[in-house]
Amino acid sequence: MSAPREGAPDGAGTAPDPAQGPAEVVDARGLRCPLPVIRLAARAKDLAGGTEVSVVSTDPAAQHDVPAWARMRGHETVAVTKVSGDWTITVRLRRSDT
Amino acid sequence: MESSPPARVHLDNGGRAPWHPLAREAFLQALDDGWADPRRLHAEGRRAARLVDGSREAVAAVLGVRTEEVRFTHSHTTALHRAITAGTTARRRRGHRIVVGATERAAVLHAADSAGERETVPADRLGRADAGVFGEAVSRAGVALAALQHANGEVGTVQPIERVHEAARAAGVPLLVDAGASLGHVRVPETWDLLAADPADWGGPAGVGVLAARGHVRLPGTGPEDPEPWAPGGVSVPAAFAAAVALEAVQADLAAADARRRELVDRIRARVADVPDVEVVGDPDVRLPHVVTFSFLYVDGEALVTELDRHGFAVGSGSACTASTLEPSHVLAAMGVLTHGNVRIALDRTTSAEDVGRFLAVLPQAVAKVRETLGVRGL
Incomplete structure (x- = not known):
């Protein structure tokens, strides 16, 4: 697993903007733990392996819990960024074994 | 009887456990014998002072140090605050960096932020600091103090304090060991210069803490002048006595x-x-x-x-x-x-x-x- 890219400075992040809607973004802003992880997992269930999916969260616990979830599920965390109070964590989904 | 609800099961005993029965007994005894101000010279005062001195001696014996190296404080938190604040002040000519483990208690992290420049050594997945990385951090110039817990009270992981102390000693940097989650539960190694421990964690009272400092460590006063800068105004004699009796009791088995x-x-x-x-x-x-x-x-x-x-x-x-x-x-x-x-x-x-x-x-x-x-x- 490659190390996640971390700590882009405020305003200079490469995080997808949920309003512009690139590939797959789960908007979990305003939700508290464990809901951001639950919403992300629910979306991930319907996506193909190898897809990159981001979750945007205002809950600081998400920066720890999304990578922990990814590790437990065999997904790969590719980016953790914070832009003005919003955490964006992007994971690449594990390719199906079957 | 059969209709009575099952008894409560308390599984949250870190930092605040039920009192050991002998601690309770000691506390009650000290209410009778140790109510006076131990700093006064009359018989009542001297009796209270003997209880405190005996308590320090008992804690010192468990830690393997001299009685005069052990002090009671107002709480575990104040012991940690004082160790870091005074320990850093004493070495300000050497620098103001304070090297700590990432899983130290919040009181340690906050005290380090307030007393100097905190450098945090990361923990691995098990919650352990790498002794080599910690030792390197301690060996760099400008380090006033290092702090590493003996064991973490949240996850239980024991830290490599022996190896870290070796590196700290080689660098001439005093090591504070927070034994707040371990003393009274496991044997604590003698590899430290400053040590803080928590009676409420081993079945003694809250409202009293332990701060031990080896003879070579200087802890200057950092607050308003007081004859007991580690516990301005003095500690509760019954609390200190009950803490020591509880420690002896738990050490026994x-x-x-x-x-x-x-x-x-x-x-x-x-x-x-x-x-x-x-x-x-x-x-x-x-x-x-x-x-x-x-x-x-x-x-x-x-x-x-x-x-x-x-x-x-x-x-x-x-x-x-x-x-x-x-x-x-x-x-x-x-x-x-x-x-x-x-x-x-x-x-x-x-x-x-x-x-x-x-x-x-x-x-x-x-x-x-x-x-x-x-x-x-x-x-």
């Missing part, structure tokens, strides 16, 4: 209590791992005998603590939603493990196998219920 509780924790670790989607964290072997913590995926920690409480079980949690803050436990975060759905257990010496069995019977259904409430299925 340390090995038996260790073996018994270590086995119960092994049982908890094995059974909890069978619940779907759980991470049992901390070192499974090199750990405190009585502490275990685990996190359930897709579970709200606050809801789980409340659900277990409803069934008669008191547990702790490092999840954000269970504290007054949005931030989860910095210890779990530093380890890179799941912070939500966290349950933290510290067994008391009186916790029975039956208590643990009842808890383990209730836990899986409590977790399932919280997940159901959150609508978690097939994730």
